Amino acid sequence: MTALRLVFLALAIWGTVHPMYYFVSWFRENGFDLAGMGAAWNVNAAASGLVWDLTIAAVTLTIWVLVDTIRRRSWLDLIAIPATFCIGVSCGLPLYLFLRLRHADSR
Known part of the structure; x- marks a missing residue:
């Protein structure tokens, strides 16, 4: 495994654990309230801007994954789509x- 692959794997793990810490903390304080979390994400213009930034990035990534996966027929790569929207x-x-x-x- 190349060093670059290890870097991406480490970033994927960090990108799972670090945000989840905050999500779990929020759920502990507020209960499992997805509508409340959505409202918190839009509490001000700065937060709304970040939500839209990430939403557009997620949609762009999804399109790229779909097109590239179909072209290369590497179906396992599709796991990145639920990872993007669930994590x-x-x-x-x-x-x-x-x-x-x-x-x-x-190769």
């Missing part, structure tokens, strides 16, 4: 790059 772009993007580079390692 976040901070997990989905480095996970996809980690998976995609496995083809370069096998």
Whole structure:
């Protein structure tokens, strides 16, 4: 495994654990209230801007994963889509790059 793949794997793990710490903390304080979390994400213009930034990045990543996966017929790479929407772009993007580079390692 290349050093670059290890970096992407480490970033995918960090991109899972670090945001989840805050999500779990929020749920502990407020209960499992997705509507409340959505309202918190739009508490002001700065927060709304970040939400839209990440939403657009997630949609862009999803389109890229779909097109690239179909072209290369590497179906395992599709796991990056639920990772992106269930965890976040901070997990989905480095996970996809980690998976995609496995083809370069096998050459």
